[in-house]
Amino acid sequence: MKEVKKEKSAKDMPKENIQETNIEFSGPERRQFVRLDYAAPLAYKVCKKETISNILQGYTVNVSQSGALCKIKDKVRKNDILWVSFDRNALNICKDMEKNAVIYQNGIIGKVVRIEHNRDKDYEIGIRFITKEEKNFNNIYPKVHFLI
Numbered sequence: 001m002k003e004v005k006k007e008k009s010a011k012d013m014p015k016e017n018i019q020e021t022n023i024e025f026s027g028p029e030r031r032q033f034v035r036l037d038y039a040a041p042l043a044y045k046v047c048k049k050e051t052i053s054n055i056l057q058g059y060t061v062n063v064s065q066s067g068a069l070c071k072i073k074d075k076v077r078k079n080d081i082l083w084v085s086f087d088r089n090a091l092n093i094c095k096d097m098e099k100n101a102v103i104y105q106n107g108i109i110g111k112v113v114r115i116e117h118n119r120d121k122d123y124e125i126g127i128r129f130i131t132k133e134e135k136n137f138n139n140i141y142p143k144v145h146f147l148i
Helices: 094-100 135-147
Strands: 037-044 056-063 067-072 079-085 108-115 123-129
Touching: 037 067, 037 108, 037 135, 067 079
Parallel strands: none
Antiparallel strands: 037 056, 037 079, 056 067, 067 123, 079 108, 108 123
């Protein structure tokens, strides 16, 4: 029988270490927050004057307290600011997410940090949720001020 070696992940770390910001993660889960597989429909808007009235559709692939991986059909650009709405009631982690994230009209404001174009013509995008304490909120405000 072959022995399987278990890699340490963020969820195996002591809670006090997970709260630190300068942690080096190793193994299969290198993120500060563990991502949970969660496939759910979502609605989103690209926060630009010319596109803000268009509600687009997609779905989540996984979610963490700090972001989400989503599949969408429409092209977006890296650093685009999105308004994203999905059923957060089903996830316990969303209670902490909602304490920190910028929430507007039941949607979360996030920034596109990764884009991957798949063979099935979908885009897999990584979204980092914008936090209330974010230092560069002045850079984000011009992109979302017309939402408010």
